[in-house]
Amino acid sequence: xxxxxxxxxxxxxxxxxxxxxxxxxxxxxxxxxxxxxxxxxxxxxxxxxxxxxxxxxxxxxxxxxxxxxxxxxxxxxxxxxxxxxxxxxxxxxxxxxxxxxxxxxxxxxxxxxxxxxxxxxxxxxxxxxxxxxxxxxxxxxxxxxxxxxxxxxxxxxxxxxxxxxxxxxxxxxxxxxxxxxxxxxxxxxxxxxxxxxxxxxxxxxxxxxxxxxxxxxxxxxxxxxxxxxxxxxxxxxxxxxxxxxxxxxxxxxxxxxxxxxxxxxxxxxxxxxxxxxxxxxxxxxxxxxxxxxxxxxxxxxxxxxxxxxxxxxxxxxxxxxxxxxxxxxxxxxxxxxxxxxxxxxxxxxxxxxxxxxxxxxxxxxxxxxxxxxxxxxxxxxxxxxxxxxxxxxxxx
Ligand SMILES: *Cc1c(COP(=O)(O)O)cnc(C)c1O
Numbered sequence: 144x145x146x147x148x149x150x151x152x153x154x155x156x157x158x159x160x161x162x163x164x165x166x167x168x169x170x171x172x173x174x175x176x177x178x179x180x181x182x183x184x185x186x187x188x189x190x191x192x193x194x195x196x197x198x199x200x201x202x203x204x205x206x207x208x209x210x211x212x213x214x215x216x217x218x219x220x221x222x223x224x225x226x227x228x229x230x231x232x233x234x235x236x237x238x239x240x241x242x243x244x245x246x247x248x249x250x251x252x253x254x255x256x257x258x259x260x261x262x263x264x265x266x267x268x269x270x271x272x273x274x275x276x277x278x279x280x281x282x283x284x285x286x287x288x289x290x291x292x293x294x295x296x297x298x299x300x301x302x303x304x305x306x307x308x309x310x311x312x313x314x315x316x317x318x319x320x321x322x323x324x325x326x327x328x329x330x331x332x333x334x335x336x337x338x339x340x341x342x343x344x345x346x347x348x349x350x351x352x353x354x355x356x357x358x359x360x361x362x363x364x365x366x367x368x369x370x371x372x373x374x375x376x377x378x379x380x381x382x383x384x385x386x387x388x389x390x391x392x393x394x395x396x397x398x399x400x401x402x403x404x405x406x407x408x409x410x411x412x413x414x415x416x417x418x419x420x421x422x423x424x425x426x427x428x429x430x431x432x433x434x435x436x437x438x439x440x441x442x443x444x445x446x447x448x449x450x451x452x453x454x455x456x457x458x459x460x461x462x463x464x465x466x467x468x469x470x471x472x473x474x475x476x477x478x479x480x481x482x483x484x485x486x487x488x489x490x491x492x493x494x495x496x497x498x499x500x501x502x503x504x505x506x507x508x509x510x511x512x513x514x515x516x517x518x519x520x521x522x523x524x525x526x527x528x529x530x531x532x533x534x535x536x537x538x539x
Contacts, residue, residue: 157216159402176391178207179203181201181202217335225375230389230393231387232349235350235367238367240296240298248296249291253301254280254508255304255306256304260329280301294324300328301332305457305511306457308440325347326344330349330350333449333453334453338448350368351363352365360486364393414521416436427460427539428536429461431456433456435451458515458518459515464514467492467514477535486522487521487522488519489519494506494515
């Protein structure tokens with residue numbers, strides 16, 4: 144089995160070739176190794192492999208050749224030393240957070256988190272004696288003020304769901320360093336192409352590969368990326384013994400997704416920018432938030448840390464919930480779904496779906512109103528999407 148890796152490759156090249164393990168048959172497409180275990184040539188070989196004296200696979204909960212290709216390709220894209228692929232984005236987030244923490248430790252996290260991430264921080268971790276302080280992630284001062292002697296981890300998402308606010312990753316990473324803590328960034332909304340948290344000083348990056356990396360609405364997956372020492376010391380044993388492993392079939396699907404990721408993210412971001420500009424001029428639309436627009440509340444930070452505006456747009460309809468529902472129900476191309484990053488354009492009403500469990504005050508604090516909608520742009524023609532939005536706004 145041979146592996147290739149060019150360190151000077153551009154993302155487009157790495158995403159087609161990096162990490163490929165080609166078998167003796169010389170297949171062009173990556174091979175799918177649907178196997179749980181691996182045979183050893185002798186008892187001595189099994190002993191050597193278990194001792195780590197000889198390379199090779201042992202059991203697919205630990206590692207599998209197809210999953211390995213996905214991890215290596217993600218490392219090449221992210222500029223990370225090592226990675227572990229997981230069965231879902233939440234398996235990646237919970238592993239990244241829990242693998243290094245113990246009772247008595249303290250975590251600072253941005254309040255604007257994906258719902259399940261917030262549950263892990265706010266509800267699960269305290270059961271095990273890990274305390275968390277939730278802060279306004281936009282405010283670097285708030286992060287600084289939340290630091291305690293026991294603070295071990297910072298956790299944030301940027302841009303946030305659904306209001307696409309951004310956190311100053313470089314400044315927050317410097318604070319983490321000065322506190323002796325590690326910064327974990329959930330980079331789903333930016334995609335690995337538009338924002339590089341490790342280059343900005345973050346220590347660990349996590350993805351739900353379910354979103355743009357698959358990008359075609361097929362399977363769940365996730366990945367945690369960091370330096371080799373952190374993974375060896377923290378994630379390695381946690382991962383092997385708790386078993387959040389990615390299935391080889393899903394790894395193969397995600398590898399195929401990575402090949403087209405740059406094409407898709409570019410087109411989806413271009414469509415998002417056009418739709419955001421269209422919405423901003425419409426009389427029924429209040430606020431439009433798109434990180435690629437000059438009127439984004441933190442346009443200066445966007446310019447510092449992102450190379451594109453993302454594939455999502457958030458906007459408010461002036462008529463509140465009834466307008467938002469009428470708009471959603473009148474759409475004919477864009478589907479109603481809480482998913483994102485798909486080839487199909489999708490819209491969601493956070494107040495009644497993804498963010499329904501927040502209190503009214505928490506939603507108001509997060510800038511989510513009754514008329515707020517989040518739109519994930521797909522691969523359809525942008526003109527067709529704008530015509531669909533135009534006719535749905537008439538109904539709103
Ligand atoms: C979807 C998502 C997750 C969870 O990923 P799953 O693959 O659904 O488990 C975590 N964080 C963010 C920002 C997400 O969008």
